[in-house]
Amino acid sequence: MHELSLRELGEGLRAKKFSSRELTGHYLGRISQHDKALNSYITVTADRALAQADAADKTLAAGAGGALTGIPLAQKDIFCTSGVRTSCGSKMLDKFIAPYDATIVQKLDAAGMVMLGKANMDEFAMGSSNETSYYGPVKNPWDLERVPGGSSGGSVAAVAAGLAPIATATDTGGSIRQPAALTNLTGIKPTYGRVSRYGMIAFASSLDQAGVVAHSAEDAAVVLQAMSGFDPRDSTSVERPVDDYISGLGASLKGLRIGLPKEYFAEGLDPGARACIEAAIKVFEGLGASVREVSLPSSPLSVPTYYVVAPAEASSNLARFDGVRYGHRAEGVHTLEELYKRSRGEGFGAEVQRRIMIGTYVLSHGYYDAYYLKAQKVRRLIYDDFRRAFGEVDLILGPTAQSVAFKLGDKTDDPVAMYLNDIYTIAANLAGIPAMSLPCGFHQDLPIGMQLMGNFFDEGRMLNAAHQYQQATDFHKRRPQAFA
Numbered sequence: 001m002h003e004l005s006l007r008e009l010g011e012g013l014r015a016k017k018f019s020s021r022e023l024t025g026h027y028l029g030r031i032s033q034h035d036k037a038l039n040s041y042i043t044v045t046a047d048r049a050l051a052q053a054d055a056a057d058k059t060l061a062a063g064a065g066g067a068l069t070g071i072p073l074a075q076k077d078i079f080c081t082s083g084v085r086t087s088c089g090s091k092m093l094d095k096f097i098a099p100y101d102a103t104i105v106q107k108l109d110a111a112g113m114v115m116l117g118k119a120n121m122d123e124f125a126m127g128s129s130n131e132t133s134y135y136g137p138v139k140n141p142w143d144l145e146r147v148p149g150g151s152s153g154g155s156v157a158a159v160a161a162g163l164a165p166i167a168t169a170t171d172t173g174g175s176i177r178q179p180a181a182l183t184n185l186t187g188i189k190p191t192y193g194r195v196s197r198y199g200m201i202a203f204a205s206s207l208d209q210a211g212v213v214a215h216s217a218e219d220a221a222v223v224l225q226a227m228s229g230f231d232p233r234d235s236t237s238v239e240r241p242v243d244d245y246i247s248g249l250g251a252s253l254k255g256l257r258i259g260l261p262k263e264y265f266a267e268g269l270d271p272g273a274r275a276c277i278e279a280a281i282k283v284f285e286g287l288g289a290s291v292r293e294v295s296l297p298s299s300p301l302s303v304p305t306y307y308v309v310a311p312a313e314a315s316s317n318l319a320r321f322d323g324v325r326y327g328h329r330a331e332g333v334h335t336l337e338e339l340y341k342r343s344r345g346e347g348f349g350a351e352v353q354r355r356i357m358i359g360t361y362v363l364s365h366g367y368y369d370a371y372y373l374k375a376q377k378v379r380r381l382i383y384d385d386f387r388r389a390f391g392e393v394d395l396i397l398g399p400t401a402q403s404v405a406f407k408l409g410d411k412t413d414d415p416v417a418m419y420l421n422d423i424y425t426i427a428a429n430l431a432g433i434p435a436m437s438l439p440c441g442f443h444q445d446l447p448i449g450m451q452l453m454g455n456f457f458d459e460g461r462m463l464n465a466a467h468q469y470q471q472a473t474d475f476h477k478r479r480p481q482a483f484a
């Protein structure tokens with residue numbers, strides 16, 4: 001059953017080949033069998049899942065429900081889930097039981113989906129390897145000695161290994177796309193403001209977007225459709241109707257103009273990854289698309305810009321975790337200052353503390369103009385690059401990551417090497433445009449992903465391009481053998 005697409009799962013449920021309870025039980029069984037090796041779930045919500053499955057079965061028996069009724073999923077542990085621990089990968093929130101549901105949790109519940117549990121992640125979504133989680137690293141199902149990418153490492157490992165048919169994820173600088181690339185999945189980060197951030201624990205609010213990781217663009221489209229839309233409880237949510245992503249999946253790519261940013265094909269890109277992406281470009285040409293070079297001249301500045309803007313916002317967002325209002329509280333303290341210091345010192349891991357310090361520094365009087373304000377200006381230049389490029393082309397294509405998944409521990413001692421993982425993904429967050437990663441081949445038996453970026457609210461066109469490519473290729477169908 002775990003080999004089936006969401007459409008096939010839905011058809012199977014409706015044809016009564018299996019019930020949602022059986023399907024849910026199958027995934028719960030696979031989690032108990034395989035997740036010791038992967039560590040992809042922080043919390044498994046078996047009872048809640050079976051109750052949701054029974055409710056879905058009732059709906060289906062009455063001939064009601066939609067495309068997602070009865071289909072299980074994993075929720076990244078950054079989304080508040082009422083009555084269920086919502087840890088954000090941190091000791092700070094290890095005992096936090098959310099009192100309400102995030103909007104996307106509510107929407108997917110309402111669509112009849114069954115939550116299997118909460119997926120592991122880097123602490124407060126800070127990381128590119130899922131090694132900063134308080135709950136331990138996640139392993140890559142393609143090679144257990146390698147990282148799955150981050151910060152949505154649990155979401156991708158669960159889906160890649162067949163421990164969930166699909167999962168939610170979030171992307172502040174690449175956390176949907178980079179892990180999707182490293183595990184042979186399709187992951188989409190929509191336009192900033194397309195999906196509600198209400199109930200999604202904030203890292204860098206002007207960059208954070210929720211999305212999905214899936215086995216195909218078609219699967220991703222169905223769940224993204226259900227997650228998207230205006231939410232009055234998120235002040236940055238955009239009031240604009242959601243396109244029909246699913247019926248858009250049949251369109252021909254004839255006449256589609258694809259831009260290849262020359263900066264993305266410069267040094268740093270592994271030759272193995274480059275070869276896969278060049279082959280993919282040929283496939284797109286074969287499907288009728290035209291390809292030309294474009295330039296995003298400010299893109300080399302995106303990593304340094306991000307590492308000012310994101311920590312600045314994080315330092316402000318994470319101020320609420322003080323042991324009084326939220327989060328872990330240190331024991332045996334005598335003064336208020338000691339309470340703050342020890343609670344935050346004990347509750348936050350090293351990477352989160354590093355980001356808070358950087359953020360506080362760049363926002364402080366005397367450094368604000370030199371760092372934060374400067375970064376905001378460069379951010380605008382990055383946005384202008386995309387505006388210009390989308391005057392010439394419909395989609396931009398490039399690599400998602402520089403190479404295949406690296407070994408656990410390889411970059412943990414070198415934060416800057418870790419930060420460079422997102423060199424191709426960060427610009428989309430700084431500009432606010434939608435972007436996705438999809439499988440485009442293998443190098444040394446490990447998956448390679450390519451990235452598509454679209455103009456604002458052009459998710460539909462991007463998903464269709466990915467879907468057409470997936471109709472012509474079968475890289476996305478390959479699964480890691482150890483989890484067959």
Ligand code: GLN
Pocket residue numbers: 125126127128150151170171172173174175176203310422
């Ligand atoms: N890897 C980047 C970081 O560490 C991006 C993380 C994310 O997108 N949440 O901040």
